[in-house]
Amino acid sequence: MQALWIYMTAGSMDEARDVGRVLVQERLAACVNIIPGVRSLFWWEGQVQEGDEVVMVAKTRKDLLDRLVERVKDVHSYDCPCVVAMPIQGGNPPFIDWIGTETVKQD
Numbered sequence: 001m002q003a004l005w006i007y008m009t010a011g012s013m014d015e016a017r018d019v020g021r022v023l024v025q026e027r028l029a030a031c032v033n034i035i036p037g038v039r040s041l042f043w044w045e046g047q048v049q050e051g052d053e054v055v056m057v058a059k060t061r062k063d064l065l066d067r068l069v070e071r072v073k074d075v076h077s078y079d080c081p082c083v084v085a086m087p088i089q090g091g092n093p094p095f096i097d098w099i100g101t102e103t104v105k106q107d
Contacts, residue, residue, distance in 0.1 A: 001100040002062035003088040008072060008081065009040065009053045015077060016054040022075050028068045029058035030102035059088070059099045 006029070010016035013036055020032035035055040042049055060068055062085075069083050088096065 003096050003099045004060050004062050004085045005088050006058040007084050008056040013054050016056050019075055020056055023058055027104040028064050028071055029060045030099040031059055033057040061103050064103055
């Protein structure tokens with residue numbers, strides 16, 4: 001099992017909580033950490049934008065990535081939500097195993 005670390009952002013704490021809850025309840029992620037207080041600068045619609053955001057970090061399996069991305073797009077308010085995946089290269093083996101145990105198996 002290849003474990004992934006998923007970085008996402010949301011426009012508010014409520015939205016981050018809603019997105020995170022969907023991912024965990026549907027077992028697309030073993031857990032989601034919510035980190036408030038991020039100030040973002042980014043290009044959007046031809047100009048530099050600035051705004052407050054909330055970071056979400058999910059832990060999941062590589063075989064669930066496509067389903068997770070689609071589900072985030074379904075429930076997120078952004079036209080183009082940030083969802084990027086990074087492989088977990090190591091760590092506490094029981095924790096890595098827990099990620100696999102607490103997420104659904106791909107059909």
